[in-house]
Amino acid sequence: GAFMFPYFIMLVFCGIPLFFMELSFGQFASQGCLGVWRVSPIFKGVGYGMMVVSTYIGIYYNVVICIAFYYFFTSMTRVLPWTYCNNPWNTENCAGVLSPNSSVTLNITSYQSPFNLTLGLNQTLKRTSPSEEYWRRYVLKTSEDIGDFGEVRLPLLGCLFVSWVVVFLCLIRGVKSSGKVVYFTATFPYVVLTILFIRGITLEGAVNGILYYLTPQWDKILDAKVWGDAASQIFYSLGCAWGGLITMASYNKFHNNCYRDSIIISITNCATSVYAGFVIFSILGFMATHLGVDVSEVADHGPGLAFVAYPEALTLLPISPLWSLLFFFMLILLGLGTQFCLLETLVTAIVDEIGSDWIIRWKTFVTLIVAIIGFLLGIPLTTQAGIYWLLLMDNYAASFSLVIISCIMCIAIMYIYGHRNYFKDIEMMLGFPPPMFFQICWRFFSPAIIFVSLNTGIYQKIITN
Secondary structure (H helix, E strand, C coil): CCCCHHHHHHHHHHHHHHHHHHHHHHHHCCCCCHHHHHHHHHHHHHHHHHHHHHHHHHHHHHHHHHHHHHHHHEEEECCCCCCCCCCCCCCCCCCCCCCEECCCCCCCEEEEEECCCCCCCCCEEECCCHHHHHHHHCCCCCCCCCCCCCCCCCHHHHHHHHHHHHHHHHHHCHHHHHHHHHHHHHHHHHHHHHHHHHHCCCCHHHHHHHHHHCCCCCCCCCHHHHHHHHHHHHHHHHHCCHHHHHHHHHCCCCCHHHHHHHHHHHHHHHHHHHHHHHHHHHHHHHHHHHHHHHHHHHHHHHHHHHHHHHHHHHHHCCCCHHHHHHHHHHHHHHHHHHHHHHHHHHHHHHHHHHHHHHHHHCCCHHHHHHHHHHHHHHHHHHEEEEEHHHHHHHHCCCCCHHHHHHHHHHHHHHHHHHHHHHHHHHHHHHHHCCCCEEEEHHHHHHHHHHHHHHHHHHHHHHHCC
């Protein structure tokens, strides 16, 4: 609830305006994230920054997809392997919601994340769920620290190879082939979300989860971290500063109405995020009711939500393997859609930068080379210390860097290339100038809000440490 208000403010004053800026920039220039900076060569480093961000994200993002592939394959069973505590990898601290012989829940008086069960007589024992032990002790076999790489997890390595093969095959003919695949990867997740939503709201306790999701926590509205997180989430979810928007827009027809596209896509993205929240929190509400704890105790974020909390909730559903297959298939499709854009951004930037006829003819070979390099660079993330490096890359590659790149891009276009020149370019392309709201946002509001969010975020990190 506390996140909603900053999220919508950032969407209106930063997300949608910058989304429109990147689409119009790429469409007018018909170039990738490097070629567009011919308008101001001194800022070509912004394009290289976008390439670096896309490279970083592309490396670890496919590892997340490969883990989703792994969970998808292991869900093809009668009983999900993370349901009970009677497996070889489980410890004596494992406390499952279900037992192999019954469906009786644990009698818990209170609950502390992560899975710290506080029992009566003031005795606190640290407990872990079967899904957490499956995640850490079997799938990842997590090492003690980030420097201890241990062994390569061969099942994950195999799934990583499958992920890169799928991405390459879908991009083998560039945007023509990936565009057709995206029709499926972008629409089918809505079918899965709807199925999970209908099932979720029929569960006991779903209302509690949804109320927790919607209830504002006004005491956190003034928290600078919440606003910084909202800005990062907007840029991350919309794809701003990745270079992908510029790249994909470069394939549009010159007079395509990218203004209409930016409004529709941004609002659809926001609505999808809100809709997905209903799906997730309806399930978490059921899980909290089943455990007899508050929803805040089972709500997690990042990999913990996708591969620990949600799989744990899936074990509580009838025909749990079916729901697990649907859930992880949805994650795979969503991840692949993003990965197509990331890889195409890199390939297009390389081809545009070299610009020779031979590189255009050999674009498929360039795609193959980029995919092979991405696979090789992703191998360290499949080791026992891989999850540490993945979280490190995610924290620094896709947060402040996106905000900084967006701020510099906005200033470069508005004040170096010139706002009048840019507005004339858009009028030439669309037949009308950008609306006054966007003109004001591009020149004043967006850079100012981004700058303030960036500095408050940096300040928070300094005082925290």
